[in-house]
Amino acid sequence: MSKIHAPTATEPAEGRLRAYVRVRVGGLPGAFWVLWGGSLVNRLGSMVNPFLSLYLTGVRGVSLADTGIVLAVVGVGSVLSQPLGGFLADRFGRRAALTGGMLANGATLLTLGHAPGLTVLVACCFVLGITIDLFRPAAQALVADAVPAAERTRAYGLLLWAVNLGFSVAMVLGGFLASHGFQLIFWLDAGACTVFGALVWLAIPETRPAVRESSAGGYRTVLRDRAMLAFAGIIVVYAVVFQQAFATLPLAMKAAAIPSSSYGIVMGVNGVVVIAMQPLIGHRLNAFDKSRVLATGFAVAACGNALAATASAAAGYALAVAVSTLGEILVFAITAAVVADLAPAALRGRYNGLIGMAWGTGFLIAPLVGTRLLDIGSTLLWLSCAALCLLASLGQLTLAPSLRRRAVG
Structure with a gap:
């Protein structure tokens, strides 16, 4: 008489767990998960911008009024950032725009952390505003290119989750590091940018459609x-x-x-x-x-x-x-x-x-x-x-x- 296999107590729970995970994260292409992982790393290192006002006033001795002006300069740069990033993503491709934007942001962060005077500091803050979101249109376009339309809402939601998880950790870690000096923050942020850019360049194929820009418009x-x-x-x-x-x-x-x-x-x-x-x-x-x-x-x-x-x-x-x-x-x-x-x-x-x-x-x-x-x-x-x-x-x-x-x- 053959022995009938009886399900163990753990099998139903394991099956439910697999189903739970599959519904939420299954079926998305590998390119998306590289982007997801890179976004998480990038946000884990994003410590300079949230603590920039403290750096300006506490380390560089900028007055409160002038700090407001400097932050406004960052804001002006950020308004220009994404339209420029969108142009680069369509003209040169998603990989080049995203990787280039990340490397430019990292270089700007290191220059800002060692800026010798107020004039250079303000100029770096303007460039920081331009480069901080230069990658974003390319990242959003990459998701639209790689993920089927029916799954895009879920994919963008998962990216939001990664960004918030990374930001939450970065705020806690950045607050601790800021109390012990700011130089390490600049290096960690620049390093995270470099890792994100390298991941995209090495692991994601170009997804830009093969359409001549002159026929697509601008x-x-x-x-x-x-x-x-x-x-x-x-x-x-x-x-x-x-x-x-x-x-x-x-x-x-x-x-x-x-x-x-x-x-x-x-x-x-x-x-x-x-x-x-x-x-x-x-x-x-x-x-x-x-x-x-x-x-x-x-x-x-x-x-x-x-x-x-x-x-x-x-x-x-x-x-x-x-x-x-x-x-x-x-x-x-x-x-x-x-x-x-x-x-x-x-x-x-x-x-x-x-x-x-x-x-x-x-x-x-x-x-x-x-x-x-x-x-x-x-x-x-x-x-x-x-x-x-x-x-x-x-x-x-x-x-x-x-x-x-x-x-x-």
């Missing part, structure tokens, strides 16, 4: 795309709100007599929520209409900002950040997928460059508008942000039919 084609321009306008509105977490939230908490140490804890909630929630919902977003998901994300962010208007303690602001982060997960996972739907294959770099410029423009506007509203009152600031999010949500629903037609086409 930024004129992008700027004639009304649906793309409208979508970029919506992103500017949301970016103004999103950046308040860095521009005015610490000031609002200080005005409420909340210790500055609590701001780091409150912002840590953002990373925790993304790391915990994105694997639970990211793979499910492909089944839903992109515009409805975006509109929902904007509306959830509105709720988070409305909660901030009622906050008077760190716990209240932490709850507001947690809710806003749920909206952020939806927005960031879907935005790049919408751009991929709109962009002709040969212009994916430029389309991503334009949406990157939209983010940069919103980031520039954010402190100008936010600080003036905060002068009037914290409640007005956060209710205005909630209203802007609702405006973005309504705009997205209005634009939805055009985006659906383009996605089908």
